[in-house]
Amino acid sequence: MTDPATMNTAPPPLRFAILGAGRMGVEHGHALIGLPDAQVVAVADPVEAAAQTVARLTRAARTYADPLDAIHDPDVEAVIIVTPTSTHAALIEAAALAGKAIFCEKPVAADLAETERVMRIVQERGVPFQIGFNRRYDAPYIQARERIDAGEVGVIEQFSATGRDPAPPPLEYLKISGGVFLDQAIHDLDIARFLVGEVTEVTAVGSVNVDPAIGEIGDVDTTTALLRFENGAQGVVQNSRRAVYGYDVRTEVFGSGGKLVMDATPKTALLRYGEGVGMDHYHFFMDRFRDAYRAEIAAFVLALREGRAPTPGAHDAVESLRLALACTRSLKEGRPVRVQDVQATP
Amino acid sequence: MTDPATMNTAPPPLRFAILGAGRMGVEHGHALIGLPDAQVVAVADPVEAAAQTVARLTRAARTYADPLDAIHDPDVEAVIIVTPTSTHAALIEAAALAGKAIFCEKPVAADLAETERVMRIVQERGVPFQIGFNRRYDAPYIQARERIDAGEVGVIEQFSATGRDPAPPPLEYLKISGGVFLDQAIHDLDIARFLVGEVTEVTAVGSVNVDPAIGEIGDVDTTTALLRFENGAQGVVQNSRRAVYGYDVRTEVFGSGGKLVMDATPKTALLRYGEGVGMDHYHFFMDRFRDAYRAEIAAFVLALREGRAPTPGAHDAVESLRLALACTRSLKEGRPVRVQDVQATP
Amino acid sequence: MTDPATMNTAPPPLRFAILGAGRMGVEHGHALIGLPDAQVVAVADPVEAAAQTVARLTRAARTYADPLDAIHDPDVEAVIIVTPTSTHAALIEAAALAGKAIFCEKPVAADLAETERVMRIVQERGVPFQIGFNRRYDAPYIQARERIDAGEVGVIEQFSATGRDPAPPPLEYLKISGGVFLDQAIHDLDIARFLVGEVTEVTAVGSVNVDPAIGEIGDVDTTTALLRFENGAQGVVQNSRRAVYGYDVRTEVFGSGGKLVMDATPKTALLRYGEGVGMDHYHFFMDRFRDAYRAEIAAFVLALREGRAPTPGAHDAVESLRLALACTRSLKEGRPVRVQDVQATP
Amino acid sequence: MTDPATMNTAPPPLRFAILGAGRMGVEHGHALIGLPDAQVVAVADPVEAAAQTVARLTRAARTYADPLDAIHDPDVEAVIIVTPTSTHAALIEAAALAGKAIFCEKPVAADLAETERVMRIVQERGVPFQIGFNRRYDAPYIQARERIDAGEVGVIEQFSATGRDPAPPPLEYLKISGGVFLDQAIHDLDIARFLVGEVTEVTAVGSVNVDPAIGEIGDVDTTTALLRFENGAQGVVQNSRRAVYGYDVRTEVFGSGGKLVMDATPKTALLRYGEGVGMDHYHFFMDRFRDAYRAEIAAFVLALREGRAPTPGAHDAVESLRLALACTRSLKEGRPVRVQDVQATP
Incomplete structure (x- = not known):
């Protein structure tokens, strides 16, 4: 069924950073480690032990205290933003400007003007973006x-x-x-x-x-x-x-x-x-x-892999x-x- | 378990007239005939064959073309009103004035003033009244x-x-x-x-x-x-x-x-x-x-038997x-x- | 829908005796009184009060202490046997010999020979017979x-x-x-x-x-x-x-x-x-x-009315x-x- | 919540080989990669492409054509046997003799004598053994x-x-x-x-x-x-x-x-x-x-980690x-x- 030739030319996995190592960081870490097309290369959280827990779960090599450092890590192609809500907009903006694909837990912001501003940046930069309506x-x-x-x-x-x-x-x-x-x-x-x-x-x-x-x-x-x-x-x-x-x-x-x-x-x-x-x-x-959380991350990875816009x-x-x-x-x-x-x- | 003495002194059944021999007349006829405490003595409907069908079902002795005749039948103690909606108010009024207990399908009338007027008569006359919210x-x-x-x-x-x-x-x-x-x-x-x-x-x-x-x-x-x-x-x-x-x-x-x-x-x-x-x-x-229709009639009969106000x-x-x-x-x-x-x- | 001509020529109801006024006598009495095609004319039970309770429920005119008297009542066309199990076979036999249609609670008897003997009489006499597998x-x-x-x-x-x-x-x-x-x-x-x-x-x-x-x-x-x-x-x-x-x-x-x-x-x-x-x-x-008990009796009455063999x-x-x-x-x-x-x- | 000191002293994950890269190899591979306490170091299957697929999924470094080579890989501490049924007994025996912990899909063998013989070896060698009654x-x-x-x-x-x-x-x-x-x-x-x-x-x-x-x-x-x-x-x-x-x-x-x-x-x-x-x-x-398959592997890993006998x-x-x-x-x-x-x- 599987052709070895295909195997040998299988594209390398997409390289992710998980920003935030709380409950949802663990959850999405579980989702990513189950996907052969994804590799978690970095986990960011100010609480070092939390970051290490998710890094161990995802076999990630590096941890950062500051999510911006993970965003700017040149090895990172996509970010999963599960930090406190108040930081979402700034991190989306930074990731978009850095050209990284973005999955972010809802909401972008509690403010409509701020949400529209950041979403405009995402669209202008043309980075893939998915919001976490699981x-x-x-x-x-x-x-x-x-x-x-x-x-x-x-x-x-x-x-x-x-x-x-x-x-x-x-x-x-x-x-x-x-x-x-x-x-x-x-x-x-x-x-x-x-x-x-x-x-x-x-x-x-x-x-x-x-x-x-x-x-x-x-x-x-x-x-x-x-x-x-x-x-x-x-x-x-x-x-x-x-x-x-x-x-x-x-x-x-x-x-x-x-x-x-x-x-x-x-x-x-x-x-x-x-x-x-x-x-x-x-x-x-x-x-x-739980299954929906796994499926939304799998869909995000698949959309990136296939070059389609993720949804929602x-x-x-x-x-x-x-x-x-x-x-x-x-x-x-x-x-x-x-x-x-x-x-x-x- | 049953004491013959009690049996011998069992009160005679309450005597009902069913006004209207359509679908709900049949339904409530079924309910009444299943109750030893009730006896249907008359059925009224302008369509003679329909009246006879319900009379046969309920073992009722008499049929009337005009529901007012059934209301004024001195043998009738209580009426079940399942005639067309537009006639409910007038029949309730007539039955109340004749001192008969009343079960009526909803609504009394589509008009609030008329409903309140008729309900006032019912209360003034002190006749038991139940509305058919099954x-x-x-x-x-x-x-x-x-x-x-x-x-x-x-x-x-x-x-x-x-x-x-x-x-x-x-x-x-x-x-x-x-x-x-x-x-x-x-x-x-x-x-x-x-x-x-x-x-x-x-x-x-x-x-x-x-x-x-x-x-x-x-x-x-x-x-x-x-x-x-x-x-x-x-x-x-x-x-x-x-x-x-x-x-x-x-x-x-x-x-x-x-x-x-x-x-x-x-x-x-x-x-x-x-x-x-x-x-x-x-x-x-x-x-x-179906069971609710049977139960509401049984409750009406029981309330009459026990001298309680029926509800609703x-x-x-x-x-x-x-x-x-x-x-x-x-x-x-x-x-x-x-x-x-x-x-x-x- | 109902033709008055048909109504007027509606055949008279079938005349039943209920033999046994225990729980199942009450149950089948409820079933029969709900059927316009059936009329309970007699109830038999050695306990007079019990017989009267079922008679009142079914509007039956007569009660008997001895079920054989009810079987031999010339007004009775069909019998519902709900007496103690040990009496089933004898009552079925008597009813069959008297030419009455028979509904009997299971079993006919605990003995196969006796059951076969009585069933043979039923079949020889050609009386309708239904066993109560509800x-x-x-x-x-x-x-x-x-x-x-x-x-x-x-x-x-x-x-x-x-x-x-x-x-x-x-x-x-x-x-x-x-x-x-x-x-x-x-x-x-x-x-x-x-x-x-x-x-x-x-x-x-x-x-x-x-x-x-x-x-x-x-x-x-x-x-x-x-x-x-x-x-x-x-x-x-x-x-x-x-x-x-x-x-x-x-x-x-x-x-x-x-x-x-x-x-x-x-x-x-x-x-x-x-x-x-x-x-x-x-x-x-x-x-x-409960509904099955009602339905089996209704099916028995309908089979008698239509001249078909009841089943089972x-x-x-x-x-x-x-x-x-x-x-x-x-x-x-x-x-x-x-x-x-x-x-x-x- | 997580103490960095604890993190730093977290024991290294247990090192697994998956023997057999068919449907159940993929399934158990998914289970293992979701467990921070487990690391798949080798996958064995005569079909190289299949072995590579599971290796990619589990981030395993090595593949073998012969499961015995994986069993004897000194880096391997435990084996998951999901090869064709006819090979189970021999592989269990080899793994037991090599002192490796064993999870094996049912059955050990279709023959009782052979099953008892191999189970005896497992018990004599004292290696942890779990059978796949999921x-x-x-x-x-x-x-x-x-x-x-x-x-x-x-x-x-x-x-x-x-x-x-x-x-x-x-x-x-x-x-x-x-x-x-x-x-x-x-x-x-x-x-x-x-x-x-x-x-x-x-x-x-x-x-x-x-x-x-x-x-x-x-x-x-x-x-x-x-x-x-x-x-x-x-x-x-x-x-x-x-x-x-x-x-x-x-x-x-x-x-x-x-x-x-x-x-x-x-x-x-x-x-x-x-x-x-x-x-x-x-x-x-x-x-x-599916959840049961994940849970049985998690239980196996936990039992190994805690030094308890796995069950069944x-x-x-x-x-x-x-x-x-x-x-x-x-x-x-x-x-x-x-x-x-x-x-x-x-």
Whole structure:
């Protein structure tokens, strides 16, 4: 099956640096080491031990304290940015200017003007760019998209998404997160765009149920948004920062030809019959979406290898942010907001 | 186990008239004949053959062409009103004035003033009254309510309901139905009130996807409503007049203590493994809610027998209508509507 | 739809007597009163209060202490025999000799010779006869049979059935039950014959796990049987007298074209998310198979009305018993037993 | 979190050779490269291109044509044997004599005497040995075992397993496979031992349904076995070489405290509502048990690292084979066979 001649001429693997050695650095390190077409040559993190852990996992030769040093390492062709959110924009900019391919966790920035500015640089420099909306690479969502494209659902008329986390992140994180729509709901909003299309108007409500401290920093933890899509479809998105039963992501697309439901029950193939019937539920996004994290990195590497633009890219980064900002504004102002009215204020 | 003495003193069954011998007349006839505490003594329908069919099913001795004759039959203690919607108010009024217990299919009337007027008569006369919101007697909804009351869900924070019919009713029916919120969504809105509480504000959108003729009569066939509850919870309700896969009713209640989901898949306990795995879906409300129809009539009879007020009653008839009218107004005016602003205009 | 002329000439309902006013008398009384084509004219039970309860439910005019009196009541056309098992054969015989149509709960008798003798009388007299294998009228089993007949499963190659009760019946009952294969497993064995075909050889094992007293009366409470079918298919049947989670019936048919699984989870459409995900399980055969009990009686009445032989009939009563006896013999003798070797010993 | 000092003293990874670069070589290569504690230093396969593919995947420095050369490579501490079955015994023997830790796909050999001989060498040399019964590392099976150990199922009384492949392997493979019990059913038999305990007696039947050529080589493709366990439990195992709907593995453990079911429906979290409700089924053992393959290798590496004996080991290799041979003998001789009567014939 494999031709030795082909083997001998197999191109050398793409050389990556992983910027950030936290949980997502480990996760994406796992993804890269499983790909023969990728080689991690450097890991950057101010915490040396963390950098070394990921370097050991990925068999990377070098570690850096400063991600900029990794970006400017001439041996590095592509970077995986999983540093704190506030550094994303600057690192993307540096990597783009250095001509490196870029994978970055969402968001680029909490600010639309800054996001648009940096995405413009990426596009001007022509460097490949992928934003980390991992659900687009989760098997049921991929299949849903394929079936929608194949016409199985007919004309899409209604969309519904639920996204609930087991518990809110630390308050320090929430303070700089841009709010629940930018930080959490944006995944559901991106899936709405992925499966249905662009949204024209949103009406959002929100309240504080989980922790009064969240209200004190001007955020909410429980939200519902009503969406109107460009193609006429109607949508709803419900989010909460706390579900005692675990991590809860459900999406439904309804149309003239049928319905697709992406849910996550049960977690494993074990049913327990005792007092009624019981099964496990997903506890966290990592156990629910692990395969999707692997797949999005594999897709990024494959796109680089084949010279195609990776997806989702700069446009999706900007438009999902705009949609999340529209929800935020609707919540604040207590009225429907047209998405196109959300513009960067230079 | 059964004491003959008790048997001998068993009270005679309650004597019912069924007004209307259409599909629901047959359905409620089935329910009554299964109850030893009930006896159908009369069936009224202008179509003699239909009346006779239900009379044969229920072993009723008499048929009437005019429901008023059945109401005034001195042998009749209680009436089941399943005539065309436009006649409900007048028949309720007549039955109340005649001192008969009343079960009536929803709605009392499409008009709030008329509904309030008739409900006032019912209350003034002190006759037992139950409105046909059958889902309140469906096993999973009953259990959900019990678990909510027991505190299992904690503080309710989010509500979500989907209601889709396999196909729209005839256009002639739709013309007098009062619109999709009054005719279809009202079941989901009533369940919202049943499980969560009163709604203070609604924002509704709607569109015509199923049949342009529905638009021509000023109605819509696909709707989404955003609800704000008095207790702070958020809700969404999505409805459609056409689901190619059948009858689709799903309800979710989320709170600080967990989540309850009432869904309906699969219809039967048969899984088919061939090209993937397949199972049947409910085709119509009759096969999905048959047990609930039986249970609501049984509950009505039991309440009469025990001298308790049946439920849901006059208040629920009025408030669910008000809520549906608020959705209708929000759709028409393109803005959030406070439910309490919907008042009868005398 | 209904033609008054037809209505007026509708044949009078068939006149039934219910023999036995225990749990199954109530159950079948419910079924009959729901059928316009049936009229219960008499109920027989030595316990007068019980007879009166069923008479009140079915609006029957007369009660008898002695079932033979009901059989010989000239107004009675058909009998439902739900008396204690030990009386079945004599009552069937009396009813057959009196020319009455007969529905009888299984079994006819625990003895093959007696069963064959009585079935012969039924057939000689030409009275309609149906034996109460209710699962054959459960929706998923009916659909399974239709799909098998339609060729969806292809050539059937493997069969698997599980039948578990929540708790054993009283010891007094077990003593006269004929043993677990005749009393409990016979339902699964009948379904094996219904869905796959005749069985040629069985190998059965059994043990006492639930209650030592069951062993002391020479019975077992936990059994597994290996079946070989005439058409080459292989089968297994597992039974237990006690499942702490409730009533557990699962059947699987596997063939060259796919697989059909009839299971019963969850009981209701309510999923509870808290500590994992939970749902209810069926507690007893009554809540699992209620619809099947109604359907088998409806089918009996319809067959009588249309002049067709009801099913399952005398042949199924005999052959299922022979199969159960083969399992019993295999268990006792610790070796495979050919079903045709089980013959009545006159 | 990570202490640099710890990092610096992290032990060097264990050095592996992968013997065999077919499908399972790739699979286990993926597992090893994801483990920081493992390093693949050599890959052996007579097909150079295949060896290079796995070497590239695992970043291994060397390839060998002859697995013995890899075994004797002084840099190699442990070997993963995924060569053709007929070579397993010899390679295990060589590796044991060379003092290398051994992971080997099942079976050691199709012959009991040869298996016992080689396992004896492994134990005499004291080298760590793990046999590739991957299902023991599948999450639901692990959890089932934990719950059984915790007493949740109480006393185990019944066991049931189904194992069906989508299609039979090539005839050339079947000829040397040792028959369906040794090649396919052995996984279910091993799980029976894993979850319930040792089996004392088996009664097996088999037939040819899938391909007459399978019969011509003296094998069968559809089997059912009745098991009696040492602890009194009863069991059944059904296998087929062909299921048109895919890969079908289901296991049920029933006891005095409840029931555990390990099934695999649906494959993904996508439900499709159209003509009924549809979902995907697993197509092959690779997509069903991928995580288990990763987990068994991770467990092997961890056991080596921690100096514990890996599991399942030599005893399980021998006893599962003995059980499969007992089934084979029962099928051939048409009678129950005591497992202890199956002994190596020197």
